[in-house]
Amino acid sequence: MFSTIAYDLSHLAGATVLLAGFVVLYQRRLLGVFRAFALQSLAVAAAAAWQAYSQDAPHLYVTAAIAFLLKGIAAPIALNWIVRRLDIHRTVETAVGIGPTMLAGVGLVVLATLLVLPVTVSSAALTRETLAIALSVVLIGFLVMITRRNAITQVVGFMSLENGLVLAAVGVKGMPLVVEMSVAFSLLIAFILFGIFFFRIRERFDTLDLQSIESFRGERR
Amino acid sequence: MLTLTLLGLLLLVALGLAAPFLRPHRLAPRLVHGLTGAMALALGVAAAIRLLAGGDVSELDLPFGLPWTGVHFRLDDLSCFFMAAINIASPMVMVFADGYARRQAEPARALAPLPVFLAACNLVLLANDAFVFLLAWELMSVATWLLVLANHRDAESRNAAFVYLAMASLSLLLLLLAFGAVAGGDGDFRFSAMREATERPALATVAVLLAMLGCGVKAGLVPLHIWLPLAHPAAPSHVSALLSGVMVKIALYGLARILFDLVGPPVWWWGVTLVVAGALSALLGILYALMQRDLKRLLAYSTIENVGLVVFALGLSLSFRANELFDLSALALAAALAHVLNHAFFKSLLFCGAGVIHEATHERDIEKLGGLVRRMPYTSLFMLMGALAAAGLPPLNGFVSEWLILQAVFASSSLQDNLPRLIVPLTGAALALTAALAAAGFVRAFGIAFLGRPRSEAAAKAVEPTGSMLTGLALLAGSCLVLGVFPVIGLKLAESAAHGVVGVDLPAGAIGWLFVSPLGSGGAAYAGFFVFLAILGMALGVRAFLGRIWPERRRRAAAWDCGFPDPNPATQYTASGYSQPLRRVFATSVFQARETVDMPPPGDARPAHLEVRLVDPAWNWGAEPVRRAIEAVTLRLNALQFLSIRRYLSLMFAALVTLLLIVAAGQQ
Numbered sequence: 001m002f003s004t005i006a007y008d009l010s011h012l013a014g015a016t017v018l019l020a021g022f023v024v025l026y027q028r029r030l031l032g033v034f035r036a037f038a039l040q041s042l043a044v045a046a047a048a049a050w051q052a053y054s055q056d057a058p059h060l061y062v063t064a065a066i067a068f069l070l071k072g073i074a075a076p077i078a079l080n081w082i083v084r085r086l087d088i089h090r091t092v093e094t095a096v097g098i099g100p101t102m103l104a105g106v107g108l109v110v111l112a113t114l115l116v117l118p119v120t121v122s123s124a125a126l127t128r129e130t131l132a133i134a135l136s137v138v139l140i141g142f143l144v145m146i147t148r149r150n151a152i153t154q155v156v157g158f159m160s161l162e163n164g165l166v167l168a169a170v171g172v173k174g175m176p177l178v179v180e181m182s183v184a185f186s187l188l189i190a191f192i193l194f195g196i197f198f199f200r201i202r203e204r205f206d207t208l209d210l211q212s213i214e215s216f217r218g219e220r221r
Numbered sequence: 222m223l224t225l226t227l228l229g230l231l232l233l234v235a236l237g238l239a240a241p242f243l244r245p246h247r248l249a250p251r252l253v254h255g256l257t258g259a260m261a262l263a264l265g266v267a268a269a270i271r272l273l274a275g276g277d278v279s280e281l282d283l284p285f286g287l288p289w290t291g292v293h294f295r296l297d298d299l300s301c302f303f304m305a306a307i308n309i310a311s312p313m314v315m316v317f318a319d320g321y322a323r324r325q326a327e328p329a330r331a332l333a334p335l336p337v338f339l340a341a342c343n344l345v346l347l348a349n350d351a352f353v354f355l356l357a358w359e360l361m362s363v364a365t366w367l368l369v370l371a372n373h374r375d376a377e378s379r380n381a382a383f384v385y386l387a388m389a390s391l392s393l394l395l396l397l398l399a400f401g402a403v404a405g406g407d408g409d410f411r412f413s414a415m416r417e418a419t420e421r422p423a424l425a426t427v428a429v430l431l432a433m434l435g436c437g438v439k440a441g442l443v444p445l446h447i448w449l450p451l452a453h454p455a456a457p458s459h460v461s462a463l464l465s466g467v468m469v470k471i472a473l474y475g476l477a478r479i480l481f482d483l484v485g486p487p488v489w490w491w492g493v494t495l496v497v498a499g500a501l502s503a504l505l506g507i508l509y510a511l512m513q514r515d516l517k518r519l520l521a522y523s524t525i526e527n528v529g530l531v532v533f534a535l536g537l538s539l540s541f542r543a544n545e546l547f548d549l550s551a552l553a554l555a556a557a558l559a560h561v562l563n564h565a566f567f568k569s570l571l572f573c574g575a576g577v578i579h580e581a582t583h584e585r586d587i588e589k590l591g592g593l594v595r596r597m598p599y600t601s602l603f604m605l606m607g608a609l610a611a612a613g614l615p616p617l618n619g620f621v622s623e624w625l626i627l628q629a630v631f632a633s634s635s636l637q638d639n640l641p642r643l644i645v646p647l648t649g650a651a652l653a654l655t656a657a658l659a660a661a662g663f664v665r666a667f668g669i670a671f672l673g674r675p676r677s678e679a680a681a682k683a684v685e686p687t688g689s690m691l692t693g694l695a696l697l698a699g700s701c702l703v704l705g706v707f708p709v710i711g712l713k714l715a716e717s718a719a720h721g722v723v724g725v726d727l728p729a730g731a732i733g734w735l736f737v738s739p740l741g742s743g744g745a746a747y748a749g750f751f752v753f754l755a756i757l758g759m760a761l762g763v764r765a766f767l768g769r770i771w772p773e774r775r776r777r778a779a780a781w782d783c784g785f786p787d788p789n790p791a792t793q794y795t796a797s798g799y800s801q802p803l804r805r806v807f808a809t810s811v812f813q814a815r816e817t818v819d820m821p822p823p824g825d826a827r828p829a830h831l832e833v834r835l836v837d838p839a840w841n842w843g844a845e846p847v848r849r850a851i852e853a854v855t856l857r858l859n860a861l862q863f864l865s866i867r868r869y870l871s872l873m874f875a876a877l878v879t880l881l882l883i884v885a886a887g888q889q
Contacts, residue, residue: 095867108878115881118888139878146871154867 006054010171013047014133016040017167018109021140024160025105026098030083030090030152034076037156040137041071044163048170060170063182067166070186071159078193079152093149101147108139130171137164159189222271223279223296226304226347229260230340236260237337237364244329250322257336258315264343265308272301272717280349280413287352293411295349298721299482302558302714303346303474307467310565310697311339314466317573317693318459320686324580325457331371338364338463342471351400351410355393358475362389365468368460369452381448381455388438388448395435396475402428403483415483425484429491432479433498439472440528443502447837447844450509453521454585458576461517462569465524470561473531480539481554481722487543489638495536496641500648502529503655508807511662511800512814512835515585516575519666520568523611526655527564531557533652534626537633538723540641547725549632551716552739554723556625558715563618563704567610570697574604577690578670581683587666587796592675597685601671603698608663610701613656616753618704618711621737623656624747625712628739661803669796676790706753709734797833804833812836 020040027033045068052060083090094101112135117128141161145154162185169178236256243249278297286292322328341364344357366389369382402424404410434445441449449469453461480491506525513519534557541550577600578593579585594601610617613624630649636642675681685691704711712732720726728741738746808814812835819830864872 111878111881111885114885115888142870142874142877146867146874149867 006050009050010047010054010130013043013050014130014167014171016043017047017137017163018133018140021137021160021164022102022105024144024156025101025140028092028098030088030092030150031080033092033153033156034079037079037160038072038076040160040163041067041075044166045072047167051170055173057173059179062179063166063170066179066182066186067163070190071163075159075189075193079156082193083152088150088152092153094147095149096147101143104147105140105143108143109136112136112139131168134164134168134171137161137167140164155189155192158192162189222267222276223281223294223347226264226267226296226343227281227294229264230343230347233257233260233336233340233343237333237335237340240329240333240336244332250328250332251319253332253335254315254319254322257339258312260336261308261315261339262312265305265312268301268304268308269714271296272298272305272714275717276301290350290352290410292353293349293413294347294353295412296347298718299474299477300346301721302718303470303561304343305714306558306562306565307342307470308339310466310569310700311463313693313696313700314459314462314569314573315693316689316696317462317576320689320691320693321459321573321576321580322457326372326374330373331368331457331460334364334367335460335463338368339467342467345471346474349412351404351412354412354475355397355400358396358471359389359393361468361471362386362393365389365452365464368463369456371457371460372455375455377451378455381451385448385452388445392435392438392472395431395438399428399431399435399479402431403479412483418485425488428484429480432476432484433494436472436476436479437498437532440469440476440532441472441502441525442498442528442532443505443525444839444843446502446506446525447839449525450518450521450837453524453572454515454517458517458572458579461520461575462572465520465572466565466569469524469528470565473528473535473557473561476532477535477554477557477722480535481542487539489540489543489641492536492538492540492543493641493644495532495539496645496648497536499529499531499533499536500651500655502526503533504529504651504658505811507655507658507662508803508811509835509837511658511665511803512808512812512833514588514796516578516587516590516666516670517572517585519587519662520571520575523571523659523662524564524568526659527560527568527611530623530626530652530655531560531564533648534560534629537626537629537645540633540636540638540645541629542723544635544637544641546635547723548728549629549635551719551723551725551727552625552632553629555712555715555719555727556622556629556739558718559625559708559711560622562711562714563610563622563701566697566700566704567607567617567619570603570607570694570701571611573690573694573697574600574607577686577694578604578683580686580690582677582679584677584679587670589677590670590675590680591673591677591790591793592671592680593683594671596675596681596683599685599691600694603694604671605667606698606701608667610705612660612663614660615747616702616705616749616756618701618708621705621708621711621747621749625737625739627652628745632740658803661800665796665799669794669799673793674790676793706749707734708732708737708747708749712737797831808835811838813838 017040020036020043023036024033024040027036045064048060048064048067052058052064082088096104113132116132116135138161141157141159141164144157144160146157148154148157165185166178166182169175169181236253240249240253243252246252278295280296281294283292283294322331325331338361341357341360345354345361348354348357366382366386369385370378372378373382400410401408403415409415433442438445438448453464456464476495480487480495503526506522506527506529510519510522510526513522534553538550538553538557541547541553575585577597578590581593581597581600582590584590606617610619613619615621627649630645630652633642633645633649636645675683709732716727716732727739731737731739731741735750736746736748738744804814814836815834817832817834819832821827821829861872
């Protein structure tokens with residue numbers, strides 16, 4: 001009985017993470033992107049906490065706490081603050097249209113499912129589907145990074161990719177170094193955020209659009 | 222023995238590493254050459270003794286190296302034979318080098334890589350897994366590259382070294398893929414695992430083709446030989462001798478090891494491919510040698526010819542094996558191995574001799590030599606012996622193995638497959654032509670360079686070398702003679718190795734001290750010692766007879782020479798003139814030889830000029846298009862250096878998704 005609930009709840013959390021990934025994908029405004037990302041991080045935190053409870057692995061609570069505090073609350077606030085401080089243009093500048101991107105995202109989910117389900121026939125059902133969802137989230141995060149021009153959105157894409165990794169890591173029973181991994185990634189992201197702020201790309205280039213950096217470097221062709 | 226050998230190789234590497242620090246010392250070259258030669262001699266003699274005594278296969282697994290694999294070594298009959306073949310000739314080259322290298326512009330530059338080179342070559346022979354094999358192979362390539370670069374101030378040397386390095390990398394790549402194909406999906410790269418596999422690996426065809434190409438590049442098989450005629454003349458002469466005598470042999474070892482030992486029972490076309498490639502190399506190699514004026518280039522092309530002969534015999538042996546004619550397979554393999562041994566001696570001798578001539582005259586162009594037989598009688602004698610051996614004439618060692626190869630060709634009628642039955646005699650005829658052309662080529666090389674009158678000031682003032690250079694030549698020439706007069710020495714070694722590979726002995730009494738009758742008592746036989754006695758007897762007899770007819774003392778008088786009182790040496794027969802008929806017959810189509818005569822108008826006193834242009838088809842139709850294609854692709858790929866971060870990420874993403882798609886497709 002318990003296992004069915006464990007199954008359903010972890011699926012609910014995983015599906016929420018994936019859904020939030022799609023929400024990130026179709027947002028046209030930066031603030032919306034941040035909110036969707038916050039939702040995703042909270043869902044990851046919930047998934048980690050539930051796994052910690054159901055696997056009886058207390059260290060996963062740490063992962064959940066990190067996801068909740070750093071990525072669910074601190075990172076969106078920091079992003080908002082950066083956008084306000086640097087007065088960044090608040091629309092998402094897309095390289096590929098929203099519609100095709102969504103279609104590509106759906107394709108990636110199909111690919112991930114096709115890949116993971118046959119490979120892991122022997123493992124427990126719980127692990128299999130969580131892994132499929134996590135791989136989809138990773139691929140969609142990657143997709144966000146390459147279809148958006150704005151540096152801030154690329155950072156969000158990277159963080160969302162990392163959410164997928166954490167989701168995969170907490171879903172597998174007995175995976176070592178999960179906590180360390182999430183700490184390391186959080187630190188990395190923190191540094192990227194600080195970097196954006198301190199380098200004040202805005203001041204030098206008047207925009208966070210990477211195209212400007214390229215033209216400054218003289219590499220635009 | 223295996224452990225001791227490995228320790229010896231370690232010592233050689235240590236010597237190489239220490240050499241740069243010994244450099245300032247006056248005796249450093251002597252020390253390095255001496256120690257390297259002594260170590261090689263010890264290795265070679267030990268290997269020969271072990272081979273003749275019939276020692277067991279010894280294996281050694283050491284627990285370091287790549288994780289979960291370790292490194293594996295093995296000493297069996299085949300590796301023992303090659304160890305003996307490369308290590309017995311090289312000490313003599315080292316003796317030569319002791320005198321020769323110190324006259325070079327920068328003798329120290331070749332000192333450090335030399336022992337490392339020899340150690341790497343021996344390590345290839347000992348490898349019992351693909352990692353050790355490829356590592357040693359690459360170490361050998363790099364050491365060779367450094368050796369070729371010894372005259373690095375010369376643009377020609379740099380170019381040669383670069384071409385060599387590129388081809389060596391290609392060879393490594395091909396062999397890497399070949400071993401991957403042999404190891405199959407399980408990825409067990411130990412040779413013992415490949416050997417024990419009961420059935421032929423699924424990718425055996427791919428593996429065999431890649432191995433043939435990979436080893437062919439290093440050995441200098443014809444379409445892949447382009448580095449060889451560049452690297453040999455560019456390197457100092459003792460290095461050229463080692464290139465021909467040692468490194469090329471290691472490539473042949475790799476071919477034999479993979480085809481006879483690792484990929485399982487042969488298919489008929491493996492042998493036929495090698496037979497055709499070998500005959501082609503032999504014929505084109507010697508034809509090209511005939512056209513050369515540069516002595517060392519000529520010898521380099523002759524190396525291609527001899528590699529062709531060996532590969533031909535290896536292919537023949539494989540063909541016999543595919544038809545389960547194990548006796549004949551052993552015979553052809555023994556012939557191939559014997560030729561490996563003999564070639565190591567006579568080609569080292571010839572290259573060292575070319576070095577002596579270059580030192581004495583600073584000339585490599587045989588058109589500028591001539592008359593050296595009077596200035597350098599001993600060198601001339603040794604070079605004559607080397608040339609006779611290379612031309613495959615009795616009583617020298619080159620004859621014995623070429624004769625054995627042809628004996629194996631005659632036995633090919635017992636093959637069952639029709640295509641090999643057809644092809645082997647045809648290619649055998651090409652070999653006969655090769656032998657004839659080789660004779661013409663070495664008559665040309667020796668006659669133009671040593672006989673007649675000097676064609677240049679330098680040749681007229683040449684001085685015989687003394688000391689270790691001459692000793693080295695004498696040792697090599699003596700070995701050629703001994704191996705030719707008593708072929709049993711080399712053949713016993715080759716037979717033992719062939720026995721180790723094929724598992725069958727040659728017919729009883731095939732190889733005796735006095736007679737060699739490879740097909741048993743009913744077949745053809747060669748008695749090296751009696752032939753030697755007969756030749757000696759005839760020569761002495763003719764001399765005695767002439768002395769009886771013209772009892773007066775020899776007198777020297779001015780040549781009649783059409784009545785001109787002061788004949789110019791330029792009126793002598795030239796190398797280009799000697800090879801012109803052959804050039805017109807063969808080279809016009811194959812090498813697109815074109816002659817242009819620049820005849821001054823009447824009244825103009827400048828000399829007329831004949832210019833011959835030759836094209837190596839392997840360069841024009843093989844290497845050049847590849848080079849251009851690589852250049853075009855790299856120019857196009859240059860654009861990838863200036864992408865935005867997003868585009869780089871997109872490339873990574875595309876690669877990731879493509880790989881995932883492949884995996885997904887593979888699962889369905």
